[in-house]
Amino acid sequence: MSFGSDIHDKPGPLSSPIERRHTTFPCESIPYVLSTADAAVILLSSLIGGTLYQWSIGNPTPNLLPHCAVGLLASFIHILRISGGGYYDFQYASKPRVEAVDILVSWVTTGLLLAFFAFLLKIGVAYSRGAFVIFFFLAPVGLLGVRKVSKLVLARAIALGMIGRRDMVLIGDQLELSVLEPRDLLAFFGAGDVNRFMLSKDEDPLEREANDIRVVNSVANFVRERNAREILLAVPWTDSARIDFIREHIKVLPVSVRLLPDMRVRSLTDYSSSARQNIMSVEILGAPLSLLEQGVKRLVDIVLASIALVFFLPVMLLTAIAIKLDGSGPVIFRQFRKGFNGQQFVMLKFRTMTVQENGPSVTQATRNDPRVTGIGKLLRASSIDELPQLINVLSGEMSLIGPRPHALAHDSQFEKMLSDYAFRHHVKPGITGWAQCNGARGATPKIEQIQERVKLDLWYINNWSLWLDFQIVVKTFFEVLRKRNAF
Structure with missing residues (x-):
């Protein structure tokens, strides 16, 4: 029974950047x-x-x-x-x-x-x-x-191993990986040193599936830790069940997944000239935003968040003073949330409640909630409590526009209820989003409410553009004035 390499006892990359002798140039x-x-x-x-x-x-x-x-x-x-x-x-x-x-x-x-x-x-x-x-x-x-x-x-x-593909992962079965020569890796990747994971070679279907799950989970952890942006599959094209299995388990990651030509396909082509042509591959999963789009969105976030932080600084200072005068407790409320690619970060808000829940059990705020402080009601109704998240935007943990992040306890609950919920982590969470400017904000005590929010969030991810972000900013302004579902 084998689900990793012949050298490693646990599933993991067959060649890891940590184990290389040379410092690799990205x-x-x-x-x-x-x-x-x-x-x-x-x-x-x-x-x-x-x-x-x-x-x-x-x-x-x-x-x-x-x-x-x-x-x-x-x-x-x-x-x-x-x-x-x-x-x-x-x-x-x-x-x-x-x-x-x-x-x-x-x-x-x-x-x-x-x-x-x-x-x-x-x-x-x-x-x-x-x-x-x-x-x-x-x-x-x-x-x-x-x-x-x-x-x-x-x-x-x-040839010296000084250049590696840290942004790319190769998953394959034993036979397909064994026949990928350095020439092939050069043609496919532009490098002979990549992060490779070997799938199980068990004959028993149950053992094979269980071990493949462990390998795919290792790939997911590796992608999140190393910020990999692309996954390539080296499995026989006739093994559609395995391809579908991997695709289903890897789709929660915000990466592109491409299927490489297998041995049979390569034997039917003039593969001897591979070094002189682009190699065919089939994209079976696409990344939500390209690198260029991510860069443009990040640049806009930095510019606008910096301007907003300067503009709202007097309001934030007055708010901090009001919170201190209103009662004991910290000015800033910190809570763990999931961001891009499911990575955790600490989200900042002005404290509006007497409690500071940040554990496995978090109770959502309701209308006329007794836990909300006097100044907190005003801050929540005007959304001023969200202004500290401009710091999260500048630090790169959030974006101005994107799906609103939920408390970890609610994330775990919603992921069990909705299979598409994890797709919200394909982009950075936002201070406001398409769901919020369409009224899907506030508490979500019913599954229909979180379904509607996820539906709107996924529509935003699949239809992102700078023009759409501009429309959301304008609609958010009027939504704040309406104070719909703000309590």
Whole structure:
């Protein structure tokens, strides 16, 4: 009976970053390094082109400001143009062939756009055609050279184990994992060192299922601890029952899950050229928000939360004084909640009740609840008690907009009642959300009420956009004025 590796007694990664001899460079940083290198080459080529041309016409002190501006514009156009096809992605960049055609086509397109802008803006006087010609032919030489050098450096780093896929997990059965050679891992992952988990090889169905559950649970813990963003499956495509089993048990995680081609599928393709092409895989679960969307949402959170914190600081100071004058007890109420990916954090609120429940049993507030203090009634009705959560937003534990987090005791109860409840943790919890601005706030004594709230939360997750977040902010303002279900 085996559900881990032949070396480990417990299910876990067959190769863990903790056990590596070398300090691994995060592969998710590779696109930024490569794009920065290309930008530097283009900018330097523009400056060299301008300098050489000015010297050729007898001008020893050229004005390099126009050439710097053109270089920056060209860098932006070229990087934007070529990155759309995954040119800077780790898997693509680590393949040995230099994409000469892609680079040249992108650069010619960039040159034509620059010429169009020069004609449109009439900047020919400040930027000479001679300098542009030198720049136009010099830059692609540098881009090709940098690409070749970067591939050699990446190949060497991969061979030494200096680059690893800490953001990716590989789950597979024993046979499929055993036939994945270093060449295959390089083609699939862009690295020969990944976090691998082996499924059970038991023949008995009950033992196999029990051990697979333990492996999947280990994967879930690993994903949460290491903040992994992608899971790949290496199991036979004919084993649909196992694929469905893993998909069902892993869907609570906010990660993308892709099914790799198995041995039979690879044998039917020209797999010998895998190093020169994108490898086919099937996405069986999608992440709710892409990395770019998460980054944009985080940036908006930081900017708006900082402004809101400064704006509401006088209100918060007056509130703290009022709470202290109203009676004994702390100003801030702290309670454990579940956040993104089910990770626990301490949520902050102004204290509005005489009790501070934060254990396995938490009683929800009701209308005319005797535990609510005099000042607490005003704070809860106006939602001023939620303002300290701006600190949670700035610390990255919460977002301005998202599903409202519940007390841990209620989370455990609701997860047992509703199978889709855990999907709320696919995004960061929010100070307000789509459910709250549609009236689904306050106590949830009936299952129908929590069902409606979860339904609205999941709709938000599946339909997220910045425009939707803006609408929620506006609707929340009017919802606070209405004081619906606020007690």
